[in-house]
Amino acid sequence: MAELLKKDEMKPGAIAAGGTMEQLYTGSWRTYRPITDFEKCTNCLLCWAFCPDSAVPVKDGERQATDLQYCKGCGICATECPVDAIVMKREDELSEDE
Amino acid sequence: MAERVALTGNDSAAYALKQINPDVVAAYPITPQTELMHKFAAYVADGEVVTELVRVESEHSAMSAAVGASLAGARACTATSANGLALMWEILYIASSCRCPIVMPVVNRALSAPINIHCDHSDTMGARDTGWVQIYSENCQEVYDNVIQAVRIAEHADVRLPVMACLDGFILSHTLEALDASDDAAVQEFIGPFERPDSLLNVDSPETFGMFALQNYYFEFKKQQVDAMANVPAVIEQVGAEYGELTGRSYGLLDPYRCDDAEFVLVGLGSTTGTAKQAVDDLREDEGLKCGVLKIRCFRPFPAARIREALADAAVVGILDRAISFGLGGPLFHETRSARYGDGGPMIDFIYGLGGRDLSLDDVKGVFHALAEAGRSGEMDPLTRYVGLRE
Numbered sequence: 001m002a003e004l005l006k007k008d009e010m011k012p013g014a015i016a017a018g019g020t021m022e023q024l025y026t027g028s029w030r031t032y033r034p035i036t037d038f039e040k041c042t043n044c045l046l047c048w049a050f051c052p053d054s055a056v057p058v059k060d061g062e063r064q065a066t067d068l069q070y071c072k073g074c075g076i077c078a079t080e081c082p083v084d085a086i087v088m089k090r091e092d093e094l095s096e097d098e
Numbered sequence: 099m100a101e102r103v104a105l106t107g108n109d110s111a112a113y114a115l116k117q118i119n120p121d122v123v124a125a126y127p128i129t130p131q132t133e134l135m136h137k138f139a140a141y142v143a144d145g146e147v148v149t150e151l152v153r154v155e156s157e158h159s160a161m162s163a164a165v166g167a168s169l170a171g172a173r174a175c176t177a178t179s180a181n182g183l184a185l186m187w188e189i190l191y192i193a194s195s196c197r198c199p200i201v202m203p204v205v206n207r208a209l210s211a212p213i214n215i216h217c218d219h220s221d222t223m224g225a226r227d228t229g230w231v232q233i234y235s236e237n238c239q240e241v242y243d244n245v246i247q248a249v250r251i252a253e254h255a256d257v258r259l260p261v262m263a264c265l266d267g268f269i270l271s272h273t274l275e276a277l278d279a280s281d282d283a284a285v286q287e288f289i290g291p292f293e294r295p296d297s298l299l300n301v302d303s304p305e306t307f308g309m310f311a312l313q314n315y316y317f318e319f320k321k322q323q324v325d326a327m328a329n330v331p332a333v334i335e336q337v338g339a340e341y342g343e344l345t346g347r348s349y350g351l352l353d354p355y356r357c358d359d360a361e362f363v364l365v366g367l368g369s370t371t372g373t374a375k376q377a378v379d380d381l382r383e384d385e386g387l388k389c390g391v392l393k394i395r396c397f398r399p400f401p402a403a404r405i406r407e408a409l410a411d412a413a414v415v416g417i418l419d420r421a422i423s424f425g426l427g428g429p430l431f432h433e434t435r436s437a438r439y440g441d442g443g444p445m446i447d448f449i450y451g452l453g454g455r456d457l458s459l460d461d462v463k464g465v466f467h468a469l470a471e472a473g474r475s476g477e478m479d480p481l482t483r484y485v486g487l488r489e
Contacts, residue, residue, distance in 0.1 A: 007318040012258060012326070013197030014296060015306040016315040024312055 027055070030073035032088040034066050035098055040085035047077035047086065100278050100345065107270030110238045110277060111177065111203040111263070112137035114245035116147055117285035118201075121172035121292070124152040124163035128182035129215045130267040131205040135177055157182040161189035161200075168198035169307050171297035173249070175200065179267060180207035180221045187225075193260045194229025194323065196307045199252035199294075200260040202230075203245055206368070206420075207267040208453045216454020217267040219367065222397075223421035223429045229323050231261040231330055232398040234367040236353075238275035241265045243347055244395075246280075249289045250337045256329040258294075266369040268454065280345060288344055327399045334396055351401040353393040354408050356382065360390030362469040363409060365434055366418035367394050370450075370457055374418070377462040389466050394430070402437035409438060414473045415445045416465055418457075422449060427482045444478050450485035461485055 004023075010016045043063055048056040055071035057064040066077075078086040089098065105113060112134050115123070123142075125135040142151045150167075154160045160176045167174040178186060183204060193200050204222050208214040222232055231251060235241040241263070248261040265271060280288075296305045311319055335350050342348025355375045357363055364374050371393040381387040392408050394401070409415050419428025426432060431447035438445075448465050450457045465485060472478055 004314055005318075007321050007325075010315070010318055010322065011296060011305070012322050013195060013307060013319070015309040016311055016318070020315060021310060023314055 025069050026053075027068050027071045030068070030071060031091060032073040032075060033068070033091055033094060033098070034071065034073070034075070034077050034086045035089050036063070036066065037085045037087075038063075040083050042083055042085075044082060046080045046082065050076050050080045052076065100280055102276060103279050104274055104276050105238055105242070105279075106133075106272055106274050107235075107238045107241045107265045108134040108205065108272065109137055110242040110275075111245050111265065112141070113279060114242050114285075115175055115203075116141040117280070117282050118173070118175070118246065118249055118289060119147045119286070120149050120175045120201075122150045122152065122164065122167035122174045123176060124154050124160045124167070124174070125176050126154055126157050126160045126178070126182060128157070128179045130207060130271045131177050131179040131182065131203070134203060134205065134271070157185040158189060161186040161193060164200045164202075165189060165193050165196060165198050168193070168200055168294075169196060169297060170299050171292075171294055173253075173292035174198070175202065177203040177205070179205040180209055183221045183225060184209060187228075190225055190228040190230060192308060195319065197258040197326070198260055199258050201245065201248045201252055202260065202262050203241070204262045204264045205267045205271045206264055214453040215267070217269050217369075217420070218452045218454065219264075219421040220452070222262060222264050223423070225262070226398055226429065229259065229327075230398065231257075231259055231327075231396070232264060233261065233334075233396055234264045234394065235266075235270065236369055236372050236393060238270055238273065239277040239347070241270060242277055242279060243341065243345070243349065246285055246289065247334075247337050247341050247349065251330065251333055253292060254329075254333045254337070257326055257333050259323070259326050259330070264368065269369045278345065278347075284344060288341070330399050331396070331401055331404075349395065351394075351396045351404050352408055353395055355391040355393065357390035357392055357408060357412075360388050360411075361413040361473060362387065362389045362416070362466055363392055363412040364389070364416045364418055364462070364465060364469070365392045365394060365405075365409070365430065367397060367420070367430065370418055370420065370462075373457060373459055374462050377459055377466060380459070381463060381466055387466060387470060389469075397430075400433050400437065405434060405437045406441065409434075409442070412443060414469045414478075415443065416469045417445060417447050418465070419447055419449045420451045422452070431482070444472065446472060446478055447482045448485050449482065455486055457485065
């Protein structure tokens with residue numbers, strides 16, 4: 001993690017620096033976690049399009065594992081998935097391999 | 099070349115804005131401010147200013163437009179009163195937090211309900227924690243002078259904060275007064291060009307303002323505002339002295355009147371201090387009462403050290419409050435008492451003039467007599483008193 005700027009290093013009233021959200025874990029209040037079955041996933045990327053945060057990473061046109069730093073468990077991806085490849089599970093009921 | 103002109107408080111603020119010639123003015127009408135922007139709109143229509151006048155659908159939008167313009171590098175102004183200021187609330191904080199040096203004449207008026215269009219200070223007193231500098235005017239000359247100086251104060255590199263130039267509704271806004279105005283060129287030279295070191299439209303160094311700053315950065319931004327406020331008093335005094343060189347009228351944080359040997363001092367804001375000065379002259383002449391007035395010109399930041407110094411020798415201090423913090427009392431009283439914590443003498447709060455109720459010369463003399471009586475008896479209670487209230 002980059003070192004945080006001190007008060008007098010910051011521009012008054014402006015953004016402190018680019019990319020400050022990279023330092024924050026806003027997925028910490030998640031209750032439900034999306035579990036993706038990559039056997040079913042067709043890479044249609046509707047989950048990527050509908051995710052209101054930036055929790056669905058895509059690499060070379062293929063969906064990657066959900067970014068849990070930002071995923072708040074809203075479940076939109078699971079609702080939109082046309083092949084039911086995503087299910088929502090309570091964080092306290094996850095098995096060890098999930 | 100200075101000119102002697104007859105202007106109301108609204109006219110004098112509009113005339114100052116004309117001479118400032120802001121890049122952008124966004125405004126919405128509300129009594130008693132309406133006439134101010136009405137006059138300024140005429141300057142726009144007559145081509146006397148280059149200002150882009152944005153006629154918005156609410157005060158919330160007026161302040162939002164002023165913030166956007168300021169961040170884009172424009173010198174931006176607006177004006178309002180009472181409920182209009184209340185509707186700006188959310189954006190008042192954004193203006194100060196984004197360090198937009200917006201200048202806003204506020205024509206003080208009572209907040210509803212019951213609906214009332216006349217003067218008190220409940221509107222700007224409610225906004226005292228919004229991060230804006232607040233300057234109050236005693237008469238129309240000061241309105242004109244303060245609006246011009248507000249530009250320099252707001253835009254100073256050590257400050258970069260928005261400024262409210264407050265004037266009492268109707269008492270000043272609609273009262274014709276003879277005053278001295280500088281010529282346009284002198285005002286332009288005094289305020290100089292607006293330059294902000296960063297702006298949305300600087301494509302060589304693009305900036306983002308008002309973005310997320312959560313647990314990791316918000317606190318530092320707030321302390322920056324604290325530091326900027328702490329720089330304001332020195333800037334106000336410097337600008338006030340320079341303005342004095344230009345016009346012969348110097349300004350500071352406070353304006354003490356016959357306080358040097360005064361046993362009984364009344365502290366107040368705005369037009370009432372003019373009445374109080376007359377009461378002081380009369381009472382000294384007629385009764386030999388050693389009394390004085392301490393006018394607070396700059397209420398935010400609160401010039402605590404200077405106030406403490408100015409009141410050090412007074413036997414009893416009275417505060418004239420034209421607003422109430424419900425459940426506490428008069429805001430000026432409580433802030434002055436805090437400023438004197440540890441070495442202040444007795445004080446009494448006099449709440450007066452809500453909703454425009456007149457405070458006559460005799461009323462002020464009555465307040466001085468109450469201070470003198472408290473000084474004789476040593477009895478300060480009740481600590482909060484209401485002047486001119488039927489009960």
